[in-house]
Amino acid sequence: MLVDTHCHLDPQYFPDGPDEALARAAAVGIHGFVAIGVGHDLAPARAAVTLAKRLPERIGCAIGVHPDDAAKMDDAMYAELAALAREPEVLAVGEIGLDYHYDHSPRETQKQVFARLIALARELRKPIVIHTRSAPADTLALLEREGARDVGGVIHCFSEDRAFAERALDLDFDVSFSGIVTFKSSAAIQDVARWAPLGRILVETDSPYLAPVPLRGKPCEPAYVVHTAKKVAELRGIPLEALAEATTENAARRFRRAFA
Numbered sequence: 001m002l003v004d005t006h007c008h009l010d011p012q013y014f015p016d017g018p019d020e021a022l023a024r025a026a027a028v029g030i031h032g033f034v035a036i037g038v039g040h041d042l043a044p045a046r047a048a049v050t051l052a053k054r055l056p057e058r059i060g061c062a063i064g065v066h067p068d069d070a071a072k073m074d075d076a077m078y079a080e081l082a083a084l085a086r087e088p089e090v091l092a093v094g095e096i097g098l099d100y101h102y103d104h105s106p107r108e109t110q111k112q113v114f115a116r117l118i119a120l121a122r123e124l125r126k127p128i129v130i131h132t133r134s135a136p137a138d139t140l141a142l143l144e145r146e147g148a149r150d151v152g153g154v155i156h157c158f159s160e161d162r163a164f165a166e167r168a169l170d171l172d173f174d175v176s177f178s179g180i181v182t183f184k185s186s187a188a189i190q191d192v193a194r195w196a197p198l199g200r201i202l203v204e205t206d207s208p209y210l211a212p213v214p215l216r217g218k219p220c221e222p223a224y225v226v227h228t229a230k231k232v233a234e235l236r237g238i239p240l241e242a243l244a245e246a247t248t249e250n251a252a253r254r255f256r257r258a259f260a
Contacts, residue, residue, distance in 0.1 A: 032259025094129025128153035179212030
């Protein structure tokens with residue numbers, strides 16, 4: 001059994017609904033999912049909560065404001081997000097963070113929104129799912145300054161090095177590996193996958209993005225997390241079954257719920 005701890009299941013990615021994709025995942029041993037609700041507005045957050053309510057045995061969700069969309073968050077959007085985040089199906093606040101690669105929102109705005117949403121997570125006592133790209137120093141500095149250690153969380157789609165991982169682990173953030181860990185160019189990420197404590201790692205797809213080898217270039221879906229898990233197990237020199245058991249236990253601990 002595996003848990004895909006980060007998948008986007010929005011209607012624009014699965015126009016006929018996610019059920020067939022979830023069934024394909026279940027057929028290869030993926031029975032737990034954390035659906036991520038972020039987008040240009042709160043429609044994906046609402047959809048993620050609705051999906052988690054419909055399939056509570058298998059799905060929880062995380063909702064937030066992606067750093068690309070930070071400039072869109074006004075007080076009304078924040079108020080609705082905060083109300084939604086109180087729903088029991090919402091396991092975490094996220095994905096939130098900083099993205100200096102595209103800079104779709106001004107960096108100072110990204111920082112302000114990130115800090116405000118860390119505060120929301122601390123108020124709700126829920127973990128945080130972090131998106132960080134081309135902003136390692138500022139991401140860690142904000143997590144430290146805003147007291148994110150109080151709730152901990154996940155560095156989603158881990159794409160940094162061991163030094164970053166060490167600081168993240170110290171802040172009580174687990175590291176989650178996506179299909180990127182299967183790419184030949186990902187030596188630093190593979191090094192972390194070998195080194196990180198087994199009790200602090202997760203696996204994910206980030207569907208519909210970042211399909212792993214041997215499916216790279218195709219639209220990703222939750223079933224493909226098995227390829228990522230196989231690669232991490234190979235890097236660590238352990239059976240896939242041991243990796244699956246550990247990462248499922250880690251997901252249950254981090255998100256404070258069992259996945260059927």
